[in-house]
Amino acid sequence: MTSRLIKVACLSASVALGAFAVSAQETVIRIGTGGKTGVYYPTGGAICRLVNRGTAEHGIQCTVESTGGSVYNLKAVRAGTLDFGIAQSDWQFHSFNGSSKFEEDGADQNLRAVFSVHPEPFTVVARADAGIKTFDDLKGKRVNIGNPGSGSRGTMDVLMAAKGWTVGDFELVTELKSSDQARAVCEGKIDAMVFTVGHPSGSIKEATTECDTVLVEVAGPEVEALIADNPYYRTATVPGGMYKGNEDDTQTFGVGATLVTSSKVPDETVYALVKSVFDNMRRFRRLHPALGILKEEEMVKDGLSAPLHDGAAKFYSEINTN
Numbered sequence: 001m002t003s004r005l006i007k008v009a010c011l012s013a014s015v016a017l018g019a020f021a022v023s024a025q026e027t028v029i030r031i032g033t034g035g036k037t038g039v040y041y042p043t044g045g046a047i048c049r050l051v052n053r054g055t056a057e058h059g060i061q062c063t064v065e066s067t068g069g070s071v072y073n074l075k076a077v078r079a080g081t082l083d084f085g086i087a088q089s090d091w092q093f094h095s096f097n098g099s100s101k102f103e104e105d106g107a108d109q110n111l112r113a114v115f116s117v118h119p120e121p122f123t124v125v126a127r128a129d130a131g132i133k134t135f136d137d138l139k140g141k142r143v144n145i146g147n148p149g150s151g152s153r154g155t156m157d158v159l160m161a162a163k164g165w166t167v168g169d170f171e172l173v174t175e176l177k178s179s180d181q182a183r184a185v186c187e188g189k190i191d192a193m194v195f196t197v198g199h200p201s202g203s204i205k206e207a208t209t210e211c212d213t214v215l216v217e218v219a220g221p222e223v224e225a226l227i228a229d230n231p232y233y234r235t236a237t238v239p240g241g242m243y244k245g246n247e248d249d250t251q252t253f254g255v256g257a258t259l260v261t262s263s264k265v266p267d268e269t270v271y272a273l274v275k276s277v278f279d280n281m282r283r284f285r286r287l288h289p290a291l292g293i294l295k296e297e298e299m300v301k302d303g304l305s306a307p308l309h310d311g312a313a314k315f316y317s318e319i320n321t322n
């Protein structure tokens with residue numbers, strides 16, 4: 001009896017000691033992502049999963065936050081309320097340079113790139129009965145242009161400006177967040193939604209399976225000019241056959257999704273995160289179908305306009321020389 005009690009006492013003492021020792025060393029990092037039916041959220045989850053496999057060695061615990069998207073994440077990384085954020089390459093560029101939506105905030109000289117992830121075509125989905133075949137057909141319709149703070153909304157604003165459109169050109173404009181828009185399309189509350197997102201994504205899957213919808217082409221002279229004039233835009237296609245009822249490729253333009261941080265985040269932290277992902281690249285690619293096409297040599301440079309964080313640069317120079 002006595003010996004049993006002693007054992008229990010010893011056990012709880014060592015657990016308490018263990019927990020204390022661990023919590024004293026652990027650093028918690030937060031990655032800002034997007035809506036839960038987008039690709040940022042599961043991508044952040046995939047990164048954290050790989051980081052957290054090594055917590056015992058590097059002492060870093062990674063957590064994911066669902067947020068309003070790219071512009072929100074860039075502002076939060078700038079303010080230090082998030083350690084990392086996933087952001088479209090166009091908004092990374094503007095935050096670093098203090099242009100477009102970041103003109104008031106000014107250039108974020110502390111913004112640092114970590115790596116790029118999947119391509120994000122600017123994707124427009126319309127109800128099949130709405131008579132929308134191309135982007136220009138959105139005029140006069142009920143359209144969700146995206147929540148403020150999302151990169152999608154930012155890119156939609158840029159495209160509207162390029163076309164000389166204002167919100168007055170639509171019958172109705174909504175600012176629903178990405179995870180609410182497929183339902184609004186299928187309930188007939190709106191005719192179309194826009195989402196700059198990797199494929200396949202939960203949101204587009206929802207919009208194409210829950211009701212009759214079509215993916216809409218986004219092309220023409222204004223789009224060509226945007227691509228010609230800006231390094232972060234390129235032509236993009238949503239591959240045919242990926243979603244129900246959309247057998248052919250859909251032509252559009254797009255950006256790349258990137259992971260960013262601040263120069264204020266310690267080198268060891270960024271190094272540990274990058275190493276966790278790159279040392280487990282095959283596993284990373286399998287964690288979401290949109291990540292399946294990633295190539296290391298592209299991830300270290302494509303779509304990155306802010307300088308690489310020193311911790312990331314250190315890891316990349318090691319894998320290059322080894």
Ligand code: GLU
Nearest residue numbers: 034038039040069070151
């Ligand atoms: N590109 C979108 C944005 O910045 C988010 C896409 C996603 O959630 O996967 O708002």
